[in-house]
Amino acid sequence: MSGDPIARPEPLSLVAEQRAAANTAASALTHGHPSSATPPAVTLEGVQVSFGDHVAVRNVTLAIPARQVTALIGPSGCGKTTLLRAINRLHDHTGGSVEGSIKLGDIDVYGADTRPELIRRRIGMVFQRPNPFPAMSVFENVVSGLRFNGVRGRALLRDAAESALHHAALWDTVKDRLNQPAVGLSGGQQQRLCIARALAVEPEVLLMDEPCSALDPIATAKIENLITRLAADVTIVLVTHNMFQAARVSDQAAVFLLGEDRVGELVEAGATDELFHEPKNPRTRDYVAGRVG
């Protein structure tokens, strides 16, 4: 499966190839057919996000396949976070304006009669830095999203919490301290708690913004393993500036780079192993070879 993030002796394309091979084998077992045949979970068309006069990222047209891991990669400042936050309408509160079309299935995310709260329930998010609610226990953190969405009933909440913690590979670690403060956990555990919190509201899509950038290599490896397993049920969009991480865990990748005018743009997207093996765009080739960014 995914390799050790500390040792990176293998070339990028080889890592991606192993990952692709493992994935094909796995999906052949579970689904009986390659998963790329399923319709996209999220579709972006001509998306541009700007803050006032400043365009942060433009002209993004991308289909995000259901129940796969799609990595958004590129150097820092090229608009990956900005684009990711457009997908669950977090820019509603930051003053960023989103143009173009974003669809969840066939629902227009920015439609006039689309409630942002319902979109965000279906498109979960994991942030760059672990951010469990400090005044809450482990259990309260996991079920907080359910409570926010009006779910009641102790049995139901307990059930959902246990299931989400199992999914986040955290149950065995925290099952005896569910009522203790979440801030007592280690950084990696806190991030997995945030993943459990996001999973508890049963999202279809999970946006992850460099979820390992604040973690040590061992915690990173755990989260990467988790991402690979979660993709069986949930569509994952993973922002990372670490190409090796993208190669290890993603099925699809989209490369973002800064254009001549310092505006981020989507340069190339495709199956991860192909993208790293034989990039079509010369700018992608330079980036993958480590010549820019």
Add this chain to the structure above:
Amino acid sequence: MTVASALSRRDLVRAAAQRSLTRRRITGRLAQALCAVAAVASVAPLVALLYYTISRGAQVLSWSFLVNAPTPPGIPGGGISTAITGSAEIVGLALVIAIPIALLAALFLFERSGRLAAALRFSADVLAGVPSIIIGIFAYALLVLPLHAFSNLAAAFALAVLMLPIMIRADEEAMRTIALDLWEAGIALGARRGRVARSVVLRGALPDLVTGNLLAIARAVGETAPLLFTLATPVAAMTLLIYTDGTQAFPIAQETAWGTALVLLAFVLLLSVAAKIAAWRISRRAR
């Protein structure tokens, strides 16, 4: 840059560091001593004040002093019970008025960044600088004159107006310590803004809210000027009693003032300890 010049530069730096070492050590010691003197000087008045109040007030203090009602001058056995209950009632009422309004206003400031929020913040700052005696006249004009009566309500209103700006800014500060990323984490789960404000912002800020409001309360408990205009008699509140009895020539009145001062001090102290314990327990009990 050549190797030779880099080497000589290293020698220069080393020589300068060596030469100035003694001077730097002396300045450091001097600064430390100065800080220590300043620290003692700032604590000294507090210690003196506590000592003086306790030594003068303790002679007067007795059970009957606390529970007996005041007696007319010259009649022994009087206490300050009316002033104690009056102060407690006025401050309690003021808190009931000020705390919820301040919380809601602070939430508004926390969430909005528009012109209205800026105006509100500015007026809170102006209000915080208004002398308390003016707030007393304001309460007099607004509540005492029209109702033709002094009242605890008018006094509580004056104290609430006094506390509001301090509480609003303290509450907003406390909420701001809850980082934006926690707010966003709540929003990203599909919560509505009001829900995030309640469950994430207020709950997370609770310990800081308690400590912040305590400062405002401590300030209000000790206020005298607003009460001058709103209460009929000095025996209706502790600060007023200290003010009137303390400025009289009779030793008995002076003794009463000292005793009351001690009770008031203990009251404020108790309040801060209680609030500290509450804040500590709230932050520990992560439910």
